[in-house]
Amino acid sequence: MAAISPELSIPLRAKRRSPFGPVATLARRRFQLSARTPRELVVPLLTPILFALVIAPALKTALHTSSSYESFVATGTIGLLIPLNTMFAGIGVLVERESGAQRELLSAPIARGLLVLANLLVAFAITALQITVLLVVARARGIHFDVTASGFAWFAAGGALFTIAMYGLAETLAARVPSTEEYVGRVPVIAIVPWFLAGSLFPIGALPVFLTWFARFLPLTHALALVRYGLLDDPSSLHGIWRMHSTTASAALSLTVVAVFALVAMRVGLRAFTKRAVG
Amino acid sequence: MYAIEVENLTKTYAGGVEAVRGISFEVAPGEVFGLLGPNGAGKSTTVGMLTTTIVPTDGSARLHGFDVGASPIAARAISSVVFQEAVVDRALTGRQHLAVHASLWLVDPREAEARIADLAVSFDLSHLIDRAVGTYSGGERRRLEIARALVSQPRVLFLDEPTVGLDPRIRAELLDAIADLRDTGETTILLTTHYLDEAERLCDRLAIMHEGRVVALDRPNALRADLGAQIVEVRTRDDADATLGLLRQLGLAGGDAFSVGATVTIPLHDRTAASAIAGIEAAGVSVSAIGTREPTLDDVYLHLTGGRLALAA
Numbered sequence: 001m002a003a004i005s006p007e008l009s010i011p012l013r014a015k016r017r018s019p020f021g022p023v024a025t026l027a028r029r030r031f032q033l034s035a036r037t038p039r040e041l042v043v044p045l046l047t048p049i050l051f052a053l054v055i056a057p058a059l060k061t062a063l064h065t066s067s068s069y070e071s072f073v074a075t076g077t078i079g080l081l082i083p084l085n086t087m088f089a090g091i092g093v094l095v096e097r098e099s100g101a102q103r104e105l106l107s108a109p110i111a112r113g114l115l116v117l118a119n120l121l122v123a124f125a126i127t128a129l130q131i132t133v134l135l136v137v138a139r140a141r142g143i144h145f146d147v148t149a150s151g152f153a154w155f156a157a158g159g160a161l162f163t164i165a166m167y168g169l170a171e172t173l174a175a176r177v178p179s180t181e182e183y184v185g186r187v188p189v190i191a192i193v194p195w196f197l198a199g200s201l202f203p204i205g206a207l208p209v210f211l212t213w214f215a216r217f218l219p220l221t222h223a224l225a226l227v228r229y230g231l232l233d234d235p236s237s238l239h240g241i242w243r244m245h246s247t248t249a250s251a252a253l254s255l256t257v258v259a260v261f262a263l264v265a266m267r268v269g270l271r272a273f274t275k276r277a278v279g
Numbered sequence: 280m281y282a283i284e285v286e287n288l289t290k291t292y293a294g295g296v297e298a299v300r301g302i303s304f305e306v307a308p309g310e311v312f313g314l315l316g317p318n319g320a321g322k323s324t325t326v327g328m329l330t331t332t333i334v335p336t337d338g339s340a341r342l343h344g345f346d347v348g349a350s351p352i353a354a355r356a357i358s359s360v361v362f363q364e365a366v367v368d369r370a371l372t373g374r375q376h377l378a379v380h381a382s383l384w385l386v387d388p389r390e391a392e393a394r395i396a397d398l399a400v401s402f403d404l405s406h407l408i409d410r411a412v413g414t415y416s417g418g419e420r421r422r423l424e425i426a427r428a429l430v431s432q433p434r435v436l437f438l439d440e441p442t443v444g445l446d447p448r449i450r451a452e453l454l455d456a457i458a459d460l461r462d463t464g465e466t467t468i469l470l471t472t473h474y475l476d477e478a479e480r481l482c483d484r485l486a487i488m489h490e491g492r493v494v495a496l497d498r499p500n501a502l503r504a505d506l507g508a509q510i511v512e513v514r515t516r517d518d519a520d521a522t523l524g525l526l527r528q529l530g531l532a533g534g535d536a537f538s539v540g541a542t543v544t545i546p547l548h549d550r551t552a553a554s555a556i557a558g559i560e561a562a563g564v565s566v567s568a569i570g571t572r573e574p575t576l577d578d579v580y581l582h583l584t585g586g587r588l589a590l591a592a
Contacts, residue, residue, distance in 0.1 A: 022382070025382040026383075033370050099365075099369070100367070101367050104367075105383070107359070107360050109384060277332070278333065279327065
């Protein structure tokens with residue numbers, strides 16, 4: 001077997017870099033893709049807006065309840081918007097793997113986890129934008145919110161951590177299923193079923209006892225309780241979970257639950273992505 | 280230092296499928312090295328391991344000294360890959376693809392802009408570079424993918440079956456582009472293909488892979504020379520394997536003769552074509568056609584892959 005004599009050459013050095021540059025590049029690319037796929041932006045918003053603007057006022061009228069119930073349901077729809085939006089973002093990951101440029105990105109000189117973080121950033125930004133739209137439209141429809149600075153902090157922290165957690169689940173699911181069809185088939189179980197049990201339309205205390213206990217273990221229940229406490233200054237959902245007098249302690253405990261969920265889900269998501277990406 | 284060093288590289292997938300079985304080779308800087316083999320020979324798995332998208336089960340590989348297992352990011356920083364299938368975002372424009380690659384490979388933005396403009400001209404993409412890639416033809420998309428791989432001026436370029444599925448005209452254009460790139464001598468190219476003509480035209484050296492192993496490695500003309508100066512090709516009405524066996528028994532065919540379909544191919548080493556043909560006719564073989572010609576890379580390939588399978592059967 002012949003060999004061509006190698007030229008003598010000086011070993012090359014890999015350039016050092018900060019992770020911010022590639023994350024910004026990847027996020028910009030993901031955003032460009034999302035912007036050219038309007039369904040990713042619009043579809044997840046439709047159902048929550050329908051609930052907040054049509055169903056909540058209709059329920060208020062039909063059930064002869066007060067305007068606080070309307071606000072209760074309107075904030076509850078955030079618990080639907082976040083899972084739907086992050087799950088839609090997961091479809092983008094699958095499309096990228098099946099027919100997009102994911103392999104090119106995997107051959108780039110960057111840590112592969114940055115691909116997940118960049119996608120998370122875009123999913124996070126789009127979710128924040130959609131929640132803002134939902135709240136603005138709800139306010140314009142006459143739905144009342146009672147927001148203080150500290151309340152907003154609880155709402156923002158709970159919503160942000162829950163978004164991170166759900167995106168972690170979306171990445172995990174995208175990595176574990178072989179096709180978009182299978183992914184879409186599992187979305188209702190992850191994004192919609194928990195919403196009905198987590199105190200979105202009624203307090204969890206109205207559920208049968210065993211389901212009330214089950215709801216207490218759902219991270220969405222805690223996220224929604226924080227959202228309501230933040231946007232409506234209504235601690236009843238937190239008290240319904242923890243049965244404690246201290247609202248702050250209850251909120252801190254719920255935030256801890258959502259934070260742990262976010263940490264675990266993102267870790268699992270990163271691991272699942274990396275494992276799937278490298279054969 | 281070699282541009283690519285592969286030592287005992289092995290990949291066994293879950294379920295025990297041995298895709299690559301302990302291959303070793305070196306590629307010098309500036310060399311165009313071909314991995315030639317049928318589908319399933321292990322070519323793409325080898326490229327996957329060298330580009331760090333597949334984890335080797337055993338062995339090691341280095342790109343300009345960077346171990347793909349121990350320093351994968353450094354190895355990726357000096358290399359680019361053009362994949363066998365289309366790997367593009369259909370919604371993004373050609374320019375956006377090149378810009379993302381340049382940014383991830385740390386090309387200075389102003390330098391990237393200039394390189395993108397140059398590559399757009401070189402690969403005849405200027406008129407469509409601001410169009411969404413989903414509107415490109417197969418050939419245009421392929422040219423874009425090669426241009427994208429070159430934005431970062433890689434020291435090592437992997438081309439994994441770059442001409443598969445292209446029509447003959449576009450394929451010829453693409454081969455010209457790769458030949459131009461080879462002539463610059465600045466980039467080491469590892470090309471996988473099962474098209475013998477492109478391997479012969481582009482590669483300085485070739486490794487023929489079969490069932491996960493490298494069964495031959497040399498310059499194309501040296502590989503051909505192994506089969507002698509001439510071959511006799513016999514098309515028989517009888518069973519070709521039985522005919523080959525008979526000719527071997529009679530000493531008319533050596534160990535490197537092989538049969539594929541109804542054709543028996545006999546390399547001539549120290550015998551003249553006339554005496555070989557006379558011997559075959561005297562042996563009573565039912566011949567439908569017989570002729571002599573110079574060996575081609577096809578013969579080498581069939582001898583080492585198809586021929587071996589036939590011998591084993």
